[in-house]
Amino acid sequence: MSTRTKIAIGGVAVGLLLIPLIGFWFSLLVVLGVPAAAYLMLDPSQRRRLRRISRKELGR
Numbered sequence: 001m002s003t004r005t006k007i008a009i010g011g012v013a014v015g016l017l018l019i020p021l022i023g024f025w026f027s028l029l030v031v032l033g034v035p036a037a038a039y040l041m042l043d044p045s046q047r048r049r050l051r052r053i054s055r056k057e058l059g060r
Helices: 003-022 024-040 044-052
Strands: none
Touching: 003 024
């Protein structure tokens, strides 16, 4: 199993576990907001590099 697949499965699991505890909309906000916040914390040069790299190369 690739690293991306493990991360995706982990994100879905966290989202499903949070639904009964904090509600659907807030758990959806957490699942979508954490990767968005991580992307926004990158330097502009790192963002350009990340956009330039193909998806296959990200898992290396």
